[in-house]
Amino acid sequence: MSTAGKSCVTGLACIVCGREYPAGNVLTCDRCGPADGILEVRYDYGAAAKTLTRENLALRRRDHWRYREVLPVGPDVAVPPLSVGWTPVLDAPRLAAHLGVARLVVKDDGRNPTASFKDRASSVGVAKAVEFGYDTVACASTGNAASSLAGMSASVGLRSFIFVPQRAPEPKVAQLLLFGATVLRVRGTYDQAYDLCMQATAAHGWYNRNCAVNSYLVEGKKTAGLEMGEQLGEALPDWVAVSVGDGCTIAGVWRGLREMHTLGFIPRLPRLLAVQAEGSPAVARQFRAVGEPPLAEYPAATVADSICVGVPRNWRKAVRAVRESGGTFVTVTDEAILDAIGYTPRLTGVFGEPAGVAALAGIAAARRDGVIAAGESVLALITGNGLKDIRTAISVAGAPHDLDPTLEALDRVLAASK
Numbered sequence: 001m002s003t004a005g006k007s008c009v010t011g012l013a014c015i016v017c018g019r020e021y022p023a024g025n026v027l028t029c030d031r032c033g034p035a036d037g038i039l040e041v042r043y044d045y046g047a048a049a050k051t052l053t054r055e056n057l058a059l060r061r062r063d064h065w066r067y068r069e070v071l072p073v074g075p076d077v078a079v080p081p082l083s084v085g086w087t088p089v090l091d092a093p094r095l096a097a098h099l100g101v102a103r104l105v106v107k108d109d110g111r112n113p114t115a116s117f118k119d120r121a122s123s124v125g126v127a128k129a130v131e132f133g134y135d136t137v138a139c140a141s142t143g144n145a146a147s148s149l150a151g152m153s154a155s156v157g158l159r160s161f162i163f164v165p166q167r168a169p170e171p172k173v174a175q176l177l178l179f180g181a182t183v184l185r186v187r188g189t190y191d192q193a194y195d196l197c198m199q200a201t202a203a204h205g206w207y208n209r210n211c212a213v214n215s216y217l218v219e220g221k222k223t224a225g226l227e228m229g230e231q232l233g234e235a236l237p238d239w240v241a242v243s244v245g246d247g248c249t250i251a252g253v254w255r256g257l258r259e260m261h262t263l264g265f266i267p268r269l270p271r272l273l274a275v276q277a278e279g280s281p282a283v284a285r286q287f288r289a290v291g292e293p294p295l296a297e298y299p300a301a302t303v304a305d306s307i308c309v310g311v312p313r314n315w316r317k318a319v320r321a322v323r324e325s326g327g328t329f330v331t332v333t334d335e336a337i338l339d340a341i342g343y344t345p346r347l348t349g350v351f352g353e354p355a356g357v358a359a360l361a362g363i364a365a366a367r368r369d370g371v372i373a374a375g376e377s378v379l380a381l382i383t384g385n386g387l388k389d390i391r392t393a394i395s396v397a398g399a400p401h402d403l404d405p406t407l408e409a410l411d412r413v414l415a416a417s418k
């Protein structure tokens with residue numbers, strides 16, 4: 001018998017009114033509209049559990065397509081050839097001591113093909129675009145979803161149109177230009193780039209890779225949670241810390257963790273520590289508000305460009321995920337994020353971009369506030385590689401020792417730096 005696994009998708013359902021749709025080319029609920037009527041993919045978990053077992057998984061490809069039962073991609077669909085997911089988890093005892101937690105595990109998602117977590121979603125988006133017969137895809141992005149979609153599109157020969165805000169870091173823009181994307185740098189914020197992209201996909205009939213409206217993409221994001229469950233099992237820490245911009249990532253991770261709990265891979269669910277920048281706290285504010293009040297637009301500014309979002313598109317899913325987990329939100333200053341850019345690579349060997357290490361700054365804050373107890377363990381998801389925003393990294397890194405090529409010169413340097 002084949003161990004490859006077949007998708008057990010049964011359909012889509014609106015998260016507001018519950019209306020069901022076949023798992024085809026639909027984005028949002030007709031009845032509830034594109035702003036609220038976000039759809040969710042449904043599966044037959046009983047059927048999935050029959051073949052999605054540790055024994056079968058041990059024989060499968062080491063990327064995120066190993067979870068085909070709970071992915072919305074049929075057996076005949078060609079997936080992009082780039083290897084996405086199955087990123088390493090490593091114990092980080094020195095960073096644990098620095099942050100004051102009993103145990104710290106780091107999951108390095110900067111190891112994905114275009115160097116961020118976003119490849120998980122883009123790979124599913126591109127597979128769906130190909131399945132539905134599109135030759136062009138589009139997205140709006142603070143940078144990483146953009147370079148990720150451009151890279152995945154390049155790997156299968158799709159055209160990509162990418163809308164980025166004016167302040168997207170140059171390395172990310174260079175990356176997507178090199179992948180052959182048409183880059184539309186909007187004079188405005190990410191939020192304005194997003195609105196323009198939504199209008200453009202509707203006007204030109206491009207496939208829409210925006211996680212907030214495309215339920216299939218969240219299925220890609222959840223694979224980080226599936227992997228945490230499989231890689232750590234009973235050793236999964238008490239908390240999982242994730243940085244939050246729009247909120248799709250943390251909602252996806254939670255969905256993956258819940259599925260691994262349903263499928264019996266983990267005995268209990270962790271609590272989520274959602275980390276936002278103090279200068280971009282919209283989702284955290286919604287979490288603290290009573291009930292689910294309408295989102296108030298809030299000007300966003302932070303060094304962590306990937307989580308700089310004034311109008312989060314998926315705050316409801318993120319807030320619900322964090323509540324359901326018994327977790328909480330913390331906000332961290334840019335100073336704390338810059339600190340984490342320095343101590344994380346020094347204490348772990350893993351180099352993350354600002355939004356990538358924000359989770360660690362969040363753990364420090366949560367320990368200080370007593371949210372995480374000293375005896376508790378934490379997994380930090382590092383969502384993007386440090387080379388993604390090399391300017392910020394350089395501003396933290398300091399300067400090397402300049403010297404003449406002689407032993408005497410070296411000795412002088414060593415003596416001075418004792």
Ligand SMILES: *Cc1c(COP(=O)(O)O)cnc(C)c1O
Nearest residue numbers: 144245246247248249306383384
């Ligand atoms: C997109 C992104 C995030 C946050 O994801 P959201 O879905 O916007 O909450 C965090 N870190 C990095 C590196 C990202 O690219």
